[in-house]
Amino acid sequence: MRISDNPLLMREIIMDHYNDPINKKVPENVSEYKQIRMDSTSCIDDITIYVKEKNNVVEDCKFDGVACTICTSSTDIMCDLVKGKTKDEIEEIAHNYFNMIYEKEYDEDLIEEAVVFKNTYKQASRIKCATLGWNGLKAILFGEENEEK
Amino acid sequence: MYDVNKIRKDFPMLDGTKLNQGHPLVYLDNAATTFKPKCVIEACNRYYEEECANSHRGDYDLAYKVDVTVDEVRNKVAKFINAKKEEVVFTSGTSMSINLVASGYGVKHLKKGDEILLTEAEHASNVLPWFKVKEMTGCSINYIPLDKEGRLTVENVKKTINKNTKIVAIAQITNVLGYLCDVKEIAKVCHEYGAILVLDGAQSIPHVPVDVKDLDCDFLSFSGHKIYGPTGIGVLYGKFELLQDTDPFMSGGGNNARFDMCGNVSFLQPPAKFEAGTLNLAGIYGLGAAIDYVNKIGMEEIHKYELELRNYAVSKLKTLQNLIIYNEFAEGGIITINVKDVFAQDEASYLNSKGICVRSGEHCAKILHDFLKTMATVRISFGLYNTKEEIDVLYETLKNGGDFLDAYF
Numbered sequence: 001m002r003i004s005d006n007p008l009l010m011r012e013i014i015m016d017h018y019n020d021p022i023n024k025k026v027p028e029n030v031s032e033y034k035q036i037r038m039d040s041t042s043c044i045d046d047i048t049i050y051v052k053e054k055n056n057v058v059e060d061c062k063f064d065g066v067a068c069t070i071c072t073s074s075t076d077i078m079c080d081l082v083k084g085k086t087k088d089e090i091e092e093i094a095h096n097y098f099n100m101i102y103e104k105e106y107d108e109d110l111i112e113e114a115v116v117f118k119n120t121y122k123q124a125s126r127i128k129c130a131t132l133g134w135n136g137l138k139a140i141l142f143g144e145e146n147e148e149k
Numbered sequence: 150m151y152d153v154n155k156i157r158k159d160f161p162m163l164d165g166t167k168l169n170q171g172h173p174l175v176y177l178d179n180a181a182t183t184f185k186p187k188c189v190i191e192a193c194n195r196y197y198e199e200e201c202a203n204s205h206r207g208d209y210d211l212a213y214k215v216d217v218t219v220d221e222v223r224n225k226v227a228k229f230i231n232a233k234k235e236e237v238v239f240t241s242g243t244s245m246s247i248n249l250v251a252s253g254y255g256v257k258h259l260k261k262g263d264e265i266l267l268t269e270a271e272h273a274s275n276v277l278p279w280f281k282v283k284e285m286t287g288c289s290i291n292y293i294p295l296d297k298e299g300r301l302t303v304e305n306v307k308k309t310i311n312k313n314t315k316i317v318a319i320a321q322i323t324n325v326l327g328y329l330c331d332v333k334e335i336a337k338v339c340h341e342y343g344a345i346l347v348l349d350g351a352q353s354i355p356h357v358p359v360d361v362k363d364l365d366c367d368f369l370s371f372s373g374h375k376i377y378g379p380t381g382i383g384v385l386y387g388k389f390e391l392l393q394d395t396d397p398f399m400s401g402g403g404n405n406a407r408f409d410m411c412g413n414v415s416f417l418q419p420p421a422k423f424e425a426g427t428l429n430l431a432g433i434y435g436l437g438a439a440i441d442y443v444n445k446i447g448m449e450e451i452h453k454y455e456l457e458l459r460n461y462a463v464s465k466l467k468t469l470q471n472l473i474i475y476n477e478f479a480e481g482g483i484i485t486i487n488v489k490d491v492f493a494q495d496e497a498s499y500l501n502s503k504g505i506c507v508r509s510g511e512h513c514a515k516i517l518h519d520f521l522k523t524m525a526t527v528r529i530s531f532g533l534y535n536t537k538e539e540i541d542v543l544y545e546t547l548k549n550g551g552d553f554l555d556a557y558f
Contacts, residue, residue: 007558014554044494044511044525066511066524068494069554119557122170123498 003115004108010116017073024076026050027062037065038136042128045071049136058082058090058141063133070117070126075133077113087141094134101130151454156446157534159186172504175539180324180352180483180530181508182374185435192438193379196431203427205403215430222437223420229440230369231360232386238420239428242383243351244274246370247318249385249423250347251278253395254368255316261287264313266344268293268301269516270323275349279318288315299326299476299520303334314344321353325516325528326476327483329357336365345391351375355532356455356482358448367391373432377533378439382432385423392419401425443533451533455482458531462540469544471551475521482531485521488550493525495553500527502556503546 003009026048027033033050040046047065051058061079078097082090097114099106103121120130157163162184167174176184202212204219220234227234240246255265255278265279269292283290293309296302301319310317317339322329332348339346345367353359354371361369368391373382387395397404397416404425408414416422443451459482466472466486475485488496493509500507511517511525529543549555 011554044509068492123502123556126498
């Protein structure tokens, strides 16, 4: 069964990544990371994303700050998802993730656990929360912060 | 007899056709802004549809009519707060009003060694303009401590104020905790020390009767949209001699008597000297209608009704074990809560999914550590049209407030 067929599992995944976000910390060798502060203008979320990149591969991704459940868990899942991947692969994943958020066609297999946010459109005010981490990552990797729509 | 159902009929937003997430709309974010009664909307439209012209020196009837209305509304506002007409300046809202006092009076008169007193419960709009004054004049900013509950007491004003204090800037009702402070006594203390009292009335004007003569505050700011009027129109009241002693922070059309090529300008007297540029005329029409509207119901009546609502809500919400109430005894129509172990923003989303509009917010570091011991809270705020039935909906929804992810499934 797919994750997206099981609302209970989806809840559990969101809550796990909220209650125990393993990527939520300032990295030890922070000087090796590029970082960006993502302070939402429309809500409380205020996080900093840290990305360590070498030879076009994201070796590590972390974040820290204050954020709601949706922002915390979506960013934590994102960190898991992009670790060890190339920039091209990440661009593809991000593109599919944003497509899902904005109710367009997307490849569920590509975004793995991040599919738990497929209902975000029901709470439009939380779209910012579910994309804050992703926008930060894109800004670091691709120098863009403009939201895909 | 306060007939809330009759009152609700005046508000198009409450006509029962507006849904929020498929549920009947329960609007409990009145501290942010309020819905508008039909008479206010019609008054704004009357400007655009019937009397559209610029104010100031129009040579035709239409423009004259606009001037008369602006004058009438100024008079209405003055009567509403017991001021003189010349003491009422139209601004875009509370933020602009406070900025005007800060830059026009604060920067002009304060110097190194002088002090501005604030509290840690002030809204950003009553903090940041004063930071600017500090930056520009070298004066200092200090904070009057709040008591255990988060209240501003006369006692603490007395303890903090000193001969260097030139300005005390406080909210009559604070926007997070909703406490009403004793302005009259605080004004006395300020004046004993030669300081002026700059009052932020954004959260008090819509909910309690305010009489500036009786309070003896020196400046008072408020917004039209929080008192059922349009957005983009607000008021600065100042004692006339203080307004004369305040510089405009905008110059241009409408605020000067004459000027020459050498740069000599003679500004008009207050309030015109602060009103450069075309005013928000439709906003002024609407503000006038809003004041008529609340006057018809009566500010005393409104205050009494909102307190009754608040008490009803607190007594119900208190029974919920999963709830923390931060300001059980506040006088304003604000209840600040959290559901245990739920981040405020998640709770607000959950309430939204059930049709209930509230605001979640974070608070400045001080108040958070000293009083609330949390990063963020959910603010419920009442207006004159809220009902006990709406509070029942809130209560039933908060009962299950821990299941906040329901909003997404």
